[in-house]
Each structure stands twice: as structure tokens, then as C-alpha cells.
Amino acid sequence: MAWRMTTDGASKTMSETHRYDAALAADIEARWQDYWERHGTYETPNPTGDLADDSGRAARPKKFIMDMFPYPSGAGLHVGHPLGYIATDVYARFQRMSGHNVLHTLGFDAFGLPAEQYAVQTGTHPRVSTEANIRTYRTQLRRLGLGYDTRRSFATIDPDYYRWTQWIFLRVFNAWYDEEAGLARPIDELVELFASGERPTPDGRAWAELSPAERADVLSAHRLAYAADAPVNWCPGLGTVLANEEVTAEGRSERGNFPVFKARLRQWNMRITAYADRLIDDLDTVDWPEAIKIQQRNWIGRSHGARVDFPVADDASVTVFTTRQDTLFGATYLVLAPEHPLVEEVVPAAWPEGTPGEWTGGHATPAEAVAAYRKQAAAKSDVERQAEAKEKTGVFTGVHATNPVNGERIPVFIADYVLLGYGTGAIMAVPAHDSRDFAFARAFGLPMRCVVEPTDGRGTDPATWDGSFTSGEAHLINSSAPGVSLDGLGVAEAKERINAWLGERGAGEGTVTYRLRDWLFSRQRYWGEPFPIVYDEDGVAHALPDTMLPLELPEVDDYSPRTFDPEDADTQPETPLSRNHDWVHVELDLGDGPRKYRRETNTMPNWAGSCWYQLRYLDPFNDRALVDPEIERYWMGPREGMSTGGVDLYVGGAEHAVLHLLYARFWQKVLFDLGHVSSAEPYHKLFNQGMIQAYVYRDSRGFPVPAAEVEEVGDGWVHRGEPVRRELGKIGKSLKNVVSPDEVFASYGADTLRLYEMAMGPLDVSRPWETRAVVGQFRLLQRLWRNVLDETTGEVSVVDDAPDDATLRAMHKAIHGVAQDLEQLRFNTAIAKITELNNHVTKIDRVPRAAAETLVRLIAPLAPHIAEELWSRLGHEGSVVHTSFPVADPAYVTDETVTCVVQVKGKVRARLDVAPDISDTELEELALAAPGVVEALGGAAIRKVIVRAPKLVNVVPG
């Protein structure tokens, strides 16, 4: 080993040259990053306002290119984080060089739980730790050479920013959804409708007769942001409610692993359900991956069906929701959710005559049975419910209902396979044609009736079936009663017929139901946007006037919510802000003189800031409006013939497929309805980048060992002499496989890292990081460097000779292909084409200047630092960022001759060099004369010849 160290020393002196090594890359990169900053290279003009300039660039076609902004964690970046940022940066640079005015910047999503938890543990104010994290991120992102308009960057925790988050909340609060017009309108217009009597109040009294509190209640039922009792995930151990995504499948908190209980609490909600149809329908206007659109559609869960009323007792009825109203004749019992409120009202004192024993659960009276079943259902965790999903449980209520279509008396059950929160919380059970009803009917010995004729030959007696018949591609049978018959109809026609019949009879109607619930919008946390809401002494909520914004977070001593015994479900949340008496209790003049108020002490969820940030990038310093309308229209205005425009390209992880993207679309639509923005959609084109994974090495006990210490031995891997096994996983501390960008900067530089991440594979698939493969992209840059200058003297070595024909063709083919690939975000193949051209140029002794300059400009979006350096050494003034991307000359994009493949029966038997414009007949002649073809045919007759000039001929012998 000793000799190796001395030779290392020797190679040090050797490297005192102009070789492109890590040290030189670092020097070049630092110099150009400083240059860009000094010259505001990436600053983008607006057409008007304080960011307008006289560069003329605002007159060009525009591109707004955006990343999902990061939540800056204390750990800093690893090599997996910047994949999407590099991709948008490359794309933005390409668009800039292609003549666009490009808006590209990055802000920070900075409210949220990690900073607050850190504050609770250390006493550091979340603002202090968050801002330190943001500084670290900014330094690391700058080191990558990402070209942002830094003037437009902000964090969601800046009061100048969340002032407008609060402003939007107030617009939502002060709006209602006009179902007839199909859009949101200011709440004042609803008040006018009530006041004029054009719209009746719920109880029919005149608006003027209602007390202020009564009016507030009426309006609250219409506002798009409203406080209401709702079942939430209450976690006493953490002292806070949790979003669904913060609760594990085991029904415990993701952080701390405490039990989570369902509790009804008064919380703020947003009426996103009013937009369910538009959120589905407008997906047709955006350019998003189909998989994401499907996920959003499924989440919203629109299903078309019918409500049907089943009379019970004398004056009561159960309304069920069904999507198979065509099978109404097959309904043989009803099931209500255990918690259904109607149950108490109608349960009789005693079991009806002849009630089977298995229906009663062994209880003496229906009331007892219902109470016992409810208790048992409530105690079940979600996991138990899931595990038992196959075994249906339930109990008879002692009540019978009447099937409206045939007058049959059918029993009513409660069972936990029916959910209160969906539809009407009640179903009509058609065991012959629904798998769950089938299982339940089998368990309780309930009758089944086949009303849709099976198409699979199983016959029409459900007693002989293994499961229900659910196909909708079949015809109705056994479905006739006086006044209505569905027999012989297809399922679709039967649905229409029964809807009409129900409507005429007043027994129901066709209707639409959604899976989507309103959005729970409040959290018991410190580190979030305060609600700009105060309550008067009657508990009526009032909006603060815009002039009182921003309502800043108060300083507090204790950031943590009050926590409780984790198992004690009978506790109530106490928010951190509520302990701040002087902040909570205020005297304000809201227009009717100074009065005492109590502030709302919940804060907004951390989705709030990310719902609208694209708009603030446009006009970040505007203190009179969220965004200037002219500027907003310039960057995000609708596309031709559509009501939607939006960000031209939005890149981020697929984990936000539903929540963030749905919430942001919802806010955009409210702002659109109220006239604040011109596009009904925020993000026109969405692209999901894949994840960079890394190898995880586990020892014999299954624990991860530090990946950096593992050595490859033969076919296996070894850590400290012990064999370990290898798998792929996320990059992270817990898996001990973190690779920091700093390591790559130190060995190769930022341009190499950028190239490597873009070359690994298509942007939308996940791929494994392999440190040893990074060197390939480094070699590309070294060769490029040597093609332009002499690495011993540092002198530019290109010559002014015109490139030869082969080089010209290689150049223009590369230009053509690279431009196409970059436009389509196919960076890996773009790099392959640049590499091919570079390899071609490497073989030329005297490199023509035109070839070198083409290479430099082709690679400039991908490796901007070395491109700048070479561009300037080639004698150009100014930055390569604002030069134009090369344009391919069609005359050189095709080869002078192409290789034509001649197949016999689909197998290649000869290759011919032919002119690209050769005629079919000429080519066929040549092909049939080719020696390989003659031999393969062996004199056999020719049945057919397929000619696809100039690339292919296929000869089919007879």
C-alpha cells in the first residue's frame, strides 16, 4: 500500500495542468454562480408593475415552469431530493434559449409539524429553526446551479405571504355556492336574496325577524368555509387532532404511536364537496398523467344512482342510496348503519312474532340488541373491522319496511358493513346481485331473489350459487308489479325506467353521491397560519377586515398543545394559542364600535400555504392585491377556447396526487369564480418524477448497516467481514444509505451530478443511485473540455475550418434529436445524443469551432457552468443562458445513404446502402438481387414482397 501513497503524491504535481478535474469544476462553478447572482441572469420581467423592465423579454411567448416546493427539513438535501429541481431547471434553460420569457423560481413550504416538534423538544422558536433550514437549502440549491429568479422566492411563514393566505380564507368564508349558477358568489349576494324574500329562510320567517345569531347560523350552512361538529381523529397523547394521512393503518398516530379516537369536535371545514363535479369534469382540460386523474376521480368518487324511500311504521320512512335501482324487485331486506339516527325512533318494544333466534343476537328486546350491537361496533378498531370484513355481523331491529315497488314487507337490520358517512347511511340489500349482501344473507338465512338473468349459465336460483351475480351486461327478470315492469330490459334501461317511476310516485329519484367529504381545515397547533376570525359574546364568528391582515402569530412560551393520558378518549384538545390570554381576548371595532371579542385559536393545516403559491410567484411584492390581474393573465391566463390555463409545467412527486393537488385546484376555482384569477385550473401540465432509490444492506438480523462501509466480494456483499444482503429502498438516515450531494460535488462537481441524475433513466420512473456510475458523466465533460481546449496549455484548440460532411450531419442530427428530447422531458436520451456527437468530435484531430460551439450550446441547459466557461473561452461576451439554442438544418438531419434491411420471412438476410429517396420498385429489384436473399430463397417462388422504402424490404416465399 505504501507505494500507492507515493504515486498519489506524484500525480498531484501532474495535475498542475488545465485538466477538467473536481477542483477546476468547483472553481468554474463558484465563479459562474457569482456571475449569475451579480448580473441577475435569471431575473424574469413581468409585463407591468415593479418587476417590469425594458429588456423586451416580456413581449416573448412565456413559460411558467414550477416545482412542488420543498419543506426544508433540518437534515438538508440528499441526492434524491433535487431530481425534479434539476429537471425543471434544464427545461427552463432550454425554453429560455428557445426564445421564451421563462418564470422559474422556488419558495419554501415552512409551516408544519416537524419544526413545531423540534421547538417543543429544544425550546427553539420554530421560526428560528425553520429559517436556518431554509438558508441551508438555499445554499445547497445554489451549489447545484439552479437558475431561479430569487426575487420571487418566499416562504409560507413570511407574514407578507400568509397575509394573503388569510385574505383568501376570508374570501372563501365570505362566499357561498350558488348551485343554480354553478359557481361561488359573495355571501352578501345571498344575504340580499334572503332579505328580499326571493329566497326563503329555512324556517320560513322573514330575514329581518331573525336574530344576528340565527342569521349567522343560516349563513354558516352556505359559507364555503364554516365551523361545524365533525368526527375527527383525536389523539390525546399528542393533544391534537390529526389529518387522516397522519393516522396509521393500525389506528395510531404516525408520530409517537399513540391511540387515535374518533371524536365529534367543532372544527373549521371547507365546502370542497360543492365543487365535486367541476373537480372531476375539469380534469378533461388539463395535461396530467392519466394515473393521477384516475386517482382524483376515485377520491371524489362520483356515483350515479337513486334514492328510494321505504316506508316503515306509519309516518316514518328509510331513504336508501343505491346504484342498482334496477334491482329494486330483488331487495329482500334493508340495512342501516349502526349509528343511523332513525333506529331509536322506530325500534319496537318487543320482537315480532316468529323472529328467528339468530336475528336477535340472543337479546330479549330489539332495543337491547341494538344497544349491544352499537356498543360492540363502536369499540372495534379500523383494523378489526377490516380483518372481519368477510364475516358479516349485524342484528335485526324488529322493524319491517315496505318495498315501494311491490309492497313486500322486508326486515330492517343494522350492520357495520353499512357506513353512516356514505350515501344515506342505509341500503336496500339485493343479495342476489351484491357480494356483501349475499354474504350477509347467507349468514342470517335471508331470502334471495334473482332479478337479473345470469349470463354465465349458473341458472336463476340463488340458493345454488357460490356468490352474487353483479354484471351490468344482462337483462331483468322477475321484475313486474301492477303499474311497472322491467322484465326484458337491459340494466341501463331498467335504471331509467325505475327512476321515472320513482319520480312519478314521489318514492325517490335519480341522484348522484360522492365519496368526497368536506375538508377539515383546522389544527390544534402553534406553527400554522392563525385564522382571521373572532367570536363575539354570543359566539358568532366574524371575519376580520382585510385591513387587519396579516394577523400575526403571537410569541408564546410553550409551543406544545396540552397532552393527556394516551388512552383517555374523553378529553378535549387545548390549543397552544388558547393559553395566550392577552392575544385571545381583544377589543376591536369591526364597524359597529369597539366591542369585546375572542380570537379563534386553531391554526390552518399546512396545506393552506401550498394551495395558491403559484400565484404569488407572479407578483411577490404586491401589497394591494394577491396578484395584479394583468400579470396574472400574462402568466396563467386561459388557453385558447378554454376557461383553464395555468402553470405550463408543474413537476413533483406522485405522493401529492390527491391531497395537495385537489386542495389547490379547489382554491383556484373559488378565486376564479370570485373574479380574482383568470384560469379555472392552477396547473396545466403536471409531471410526476420518480424517486431516486439507493441500495440498503442488511445484516443477518435484518438491520441496515452503513452502505458506505459495504464492500462487494464476488457475487455478494460484505460489511466488516460479515456477509450482508442487498435490496433497494428509499434514501434515508434510518436505512443508512444517505448520499449527500456534497460528496458528489467534492469528487466531480455540480455539472456532473446534474448530468448523472438526468442520464439515469426516464424522469418518471424510480431508479437506483449508483455512485460508481457517476464517473461516466464526468468523462463526458472531460472529453468535451479537451475538445475545446488543450489541457496542458489551457489554450483554446478549435480551428475555424468548416466541419466535414459527416460532422455536419452528426451535428444537425444531434441538434434535432436533443431539441425534441428536451421538449418532451426525455433528458436521458438527450444526453445519449450529446454523448454520441461528443464522441464523434473526439475522433477529429482539429476540432472545428462550429462543432465545439454546437456542443456547448446543446449541453448548456444540462451542464450550465462548464457551458458558460467554454462559451466565454471561445470568445463570446455575456452568458450562454440568453443565447439561442442551435437550430437543425433539415438538409443535414438525414444521412446521405440509409441502411436498408432485407428480410426473408421476417429474418434479416441482407443489408443495402441506398439513397433515402429510392423508389419502391428500384429497391425491390436491388433487394431481390442481393446475394444473401438469393441464397436464403434457394430458388423458391416468391409469394409477396413488402417494400417500405427506404428502410425495409420483406420477401415472403410461396
Added chain:
RNA sequence: GCCGGGUUGGUGGAACCGGUAUACACGGAGGUCUCAAACACCUCUGCCCGUGAGGGCAUGCGGGUUCGAAUCCCGCACCCGGCACCA
């Protein structure tokens, strides 16, 4: 269970409309340069048979359509995401 996406050399991947399968890169082998090594450069590198020319077989598996299939259709296996008693 349902819905999406995937499976191509030792490895990451390419083949865009059904028309030369394996571009580009990593790794590997050999060579040139060097006292030597590193770097760099050059050649080879899907598998099998063959000294060779050449031939055969290969895109997860089994069928099909077609003059021709990695690509389209049917069935199956495995992997990765998402949803999950949604009536």
C-alpha cells in the same frame, strides 16, 4: 379484492407510428502510452454452436393476430404504487 404502472445483457437503460432488438453509460477483458501505476486513448463485450465464414436462440411465461411483435390482443406469474365493506 379493486384500480393504476411495470418485467429488455452482469448493471442503469434505448428502440417515439408494428419494420436492423440491446443506442448511451457503468462494469468486465485485451491492447497503446509509461521504468511502473493512474489518467487518457483504441478494440472487444446478449447467450449458445463453430478455428473460421457462418448458423441457431433471445425482450417475465403460455397462446393468438400479422409478411413482420419488446411494441397489438387473450390467459398466467411476479414486482411497485394507490384505494379498500363507498351500496
